[in-house]
Amino acid sequence: MVAAAQERMPTLYLSHGAPPLADDSQWTAELAAWSAELPRPRAILMVSAHWEEAPLALGATTRVPLVYDFWGFPEHYYQVTYDAPGAPELAESVRKLLCAPGMPVQDIPDRGLDHGAYVPLVEMYPAADIPVLQVSLPTLDPARLMEIGRRLAPLRDEGVLIVGSGFFTHNLAALRNLDAGVPGWSAEFDAWGRDMLENGDVDALLDFLRTSPAGRLAHPRTEHFAPLFVTLGAADATGELDTQKSVIDGFWLGLAKRSVQFG
Template identity: 75%
Template sequence: MTTASDRMPTIYLSHGAPPLADDDVWPGQLTAWGASLPRPSAILVVSAHWEAAPLAIGATRTVPLEYDFWGFPEHYYRVLYPAPGAPELADSVRKLLRGPGSPVLDVPERGLDHGAYVPLVEMFPSADIPVLQVSMPTLKPERLFEIGRRLAPLRDEGVLIIGSGFFTHNTAALRKSAGGIPGWSTEFDDWGRQAIEELDIDALLDFEYRAPAGRLAHPRTEHFAPLFVTLGAAENTLDARSVIDGFWLGLAKRSVQVG
C-alpha cells in the first residue's frame, strides 16, 4: 500500500527566461533541488506558456522543442532536451481528466516550451525521464485547482507534477521602473510566501483581490496560475515550503515544494 510518505511531492517553480542558464546562482539551485527529489517515473508539466482549451496533451514522443521566445542570441535556440515521450502517462491523464463536457485533445507535434525545458535542463540534465506537457484550458484558479486535484493519483505512481510560471511577472512595469527590485514585487512575494507556508488556499485562490499589489504583480495571471494545479494535486498535504527565493531582474523567483 502506498503511504503519504511514498507519494511524490508537487512543485511550483519560477522558470525564468533562457538566460537563466547563465545566472551565477539560479541553475545550481535548480540542480540541487532536482537532486533532492525522489527520482520521478515521469514528469508532468503545466506551463504558463501553453494556454489551450479544451485541455490538450503535447507530444507523447520526442519532438523538437518549442523555442517560444524572440530576440535572444542564437545559442539559446540550439539548446536541446530530448527527454523520452510519456505515452503511458498521457493515457492516465486522459482517464483522469476526460469526461462529459471535459474533452482532452492530443497535439502530438507540440514540443516542450521554455517554461518546461529551461528548468528541466538544470533539474534533470540527463533528459532520461519521460516528460509530458499539458495545456492550461483556463486561468480561473478554482478550475485549475480542480484539474490538479484530479491529477493527484499520479503522485502515487511516481509522477512529479510541476506548475511552471513566475512568482511575480510584470515586465512592462519593470521597464518603466528606475531599476532595482520594485515594491510591488517584494510585497506580493512576502504575502505569497506566508500564504503558501500556511497553505491558506482560500487566500491564494483569491490572490488578485487579497494580495498586496496583486494586479501589479500579475496584470495577466498566466504565470501565477500553474501554482493552482500544484496545490490541487497536493490534495490535503499539510507541508509546504519555499525551496528557492530571491529575485531575478526585479521579479520574484520563489519556487515551492508541497509534500
C-alpha cells in the same frame, strides 16, 4: 500507468525564468540542488505558463523539436536541446483521470516542450532520460485549475512528478529600469504569497487579485501564477498543503523567483 509500490512524489511550483536562466549560476545551482534532493521520478508532468489551450491538450508523446517561444534573443538560446523520451503511458493516464462531462481532453502530438518546461528541466535533469509530458493550461480560473490538480493527484503515487511552471511575480512591462532593484509591487506580492502559503490560506490565494497587495501589478495577466493552482490541487487531494516549503526565493531582474514544494 500501472501503480508502483514506491513513495509518493512531491508536487512542485517553480519560477522557471526566461531563457537566460542558464546564464545565472546561482539559479542553476539552486535548481540542480533541488532535484538532487527529490526522489527520482518515473515520469514528469509539466504545466507551463506558456501553453494556454482549451480544451486541455496533451502535448507530444514522442520526441519532437522544442518550442522556442521567445523572440529577439541571441542565437545560442535557440540551439538548446532537451531530447527527453515521450510519455505515452502517462498521457493515457492523464486522459483517463481528466476526461469527464464538461472536461474534454485533446491531443496535439506535434507540440514540443516550451521554454517554461525545458529551461528548468535542463538544469534539474540534464541527462534528459526521464519521460516528460506537457499539458496545456485550459483556463486561468484558479478554482478550475485546482480541480484539475486534484484529479491528477493519483499520479504522484505512480512515481510522477507534477510540476507547475510559472513565475511568482511577472510584469515585464513594469520593469523599465533593470538597475532600480526590486520593485515594491514585486516584493509586496512575494511576501504576501509566502505568508499565504505558509498559513495554508487557499481561499486568499484563489482570490489573489483582490486579496493581495499589488496583485494586478504583479500579474497583469495571470498565466504565470496559474500553474501554482494545479500544484495546490495535487497537494490538497492528499492532505499535504501543510507540508509546503519555499525551496527557492529571492528575485531575478526584480521578479520573485519563489518556488515551492509540497510533500
